[in-house]
Amino acid sequence: MADEPRRQSLARGLRNVDERVTKAAESAGRDPALITTVVVTKTWPATDLRLLHELGVRDFGENRCHEGAGKAAELAGLDLTWHFIGQIQSNKATKVARYADVVHSVDSVRVAHRLSSGAQQRAGVVNCFIQVNLDPEGTRERRGGLSSDAIDEVADTIETATGLRLVGVMGVAPLGADPAPSYRRLADVSRRLVERHPGARAVSAGMSADVEEAIFAGATHVRVGSAVLGERPPLR
Numbered sequence: 199m200a201d202e203p204r205r206q207s208l209a210r211g212l213r214n215v216d217e218r219v220t221k222a223a224e225s226a227g228r229d230p231a232l233i234t235t236v237v238v239t240k241t242w243p244a245t246d247l248r249l250l251h252e253l254g255v256r257d258f259g260e261n262r263c264h265e266g267a268g269k270a271a272e273l274a275g276l277d278l279t280w281h282f283i284g285q286i287q288s289n290k291a292t293k294v295a296r297y298a299d300v301v302h303s304v305d306s307v308r309v310a311h312r313l314s315s316g317a318q319q320r321a322g323v324v325n326c327f328i329q330v331n332l333d334p335e336g337t338r339e340r341r342g343g344l345s346s347d348a349i350d351e352v353a354d355t356i357e358t359a360t361g362l363r364l365v366g367v368m369g370v371a372p373l374g375a376d377p378a379p380s381y382r383r384l385a386d387v388s389r390r391l392v393e394r395h396p397g398a399r400a401v402s403a404g405m406s407a408d409v410e411e412a413i414f415a416g417a418t419h420v421r422v423g424s425a426v427l428g429e430r431p432p433l434r
């Protein structure tokens with residue numbers, strides 16, 4: 199095969215992440231089969247995605263509209279689920295919904311409406327996570343997402359919009375701090391959402407560095423990039 203060393207390195211990365219997920223789930227008394235690992239392929243070429251597909255990966259995460267659309271077009275023949283995990287500029291949301299099956303970063307009514315338009319254009323359904331801001335009060339660094347009091351309005355918008363399905367909440371832990379308290383907060387927000395929207399039980403949390411903490415706090419979806427693919431090439 200063209201790229202045997204790369205295939206082996208990806209296979210090793212996947213095995214390692216699978217083992218971490220299984221171990222964390224088991225020690226939390228949860229079923230590992232109910233946790234979805236989204237492999238985050240941003241900045242990596244479509245050749246890597248093909249290798250990952252051959253190794254059994256079906257859930258791929260991208261964070262830029264244009265890059266994700268390009269790979270989705272290039273790999274259109276494969277049975278893949280595309281997850282959009284990046285911050286969405288509302289003028290790009292329609293485009294994102296034309297290829298993404300799942301959007302983890304819905305953070306406004308306006309984005310929800312535009313995703314609905316895009317979903318209708320392709321006569322499909324976009325599964326939506328509402329992104330919750332997990333930064334401590336008063337910090338300047340913002341990793342995106344809504345404050346918890348703004349969630350209900352966006353949730354109701356998604357529930358009533360054509361072509362959208364509300365599946366749960368997503369969070370990105372603040373840099374340089376223990377992620378566990380943030381993920382527990384996200385779990386609290388999730389419980390409150392589920393009271394009003396019983397179908398929206400999914401929780402997207404956890405990246406390469408903190409898969410375990412996220413699973414202990416109840417994550418159903420982890421988003422893992424560098425632990426599978428290696429350190430990302432610098433952004434262009």
Ligand SMILES: *Cc1c(COP(=O)(O)O)cnc(C)c1O
Nearest residue numbers: 238261283405406421422423424
């Ligand atoms: C890049 C990214 C990830 C994956 O990060 P790694 O540390 O490489 O696992 C997960 N979630 C979001 C929102 C990202 O942008």
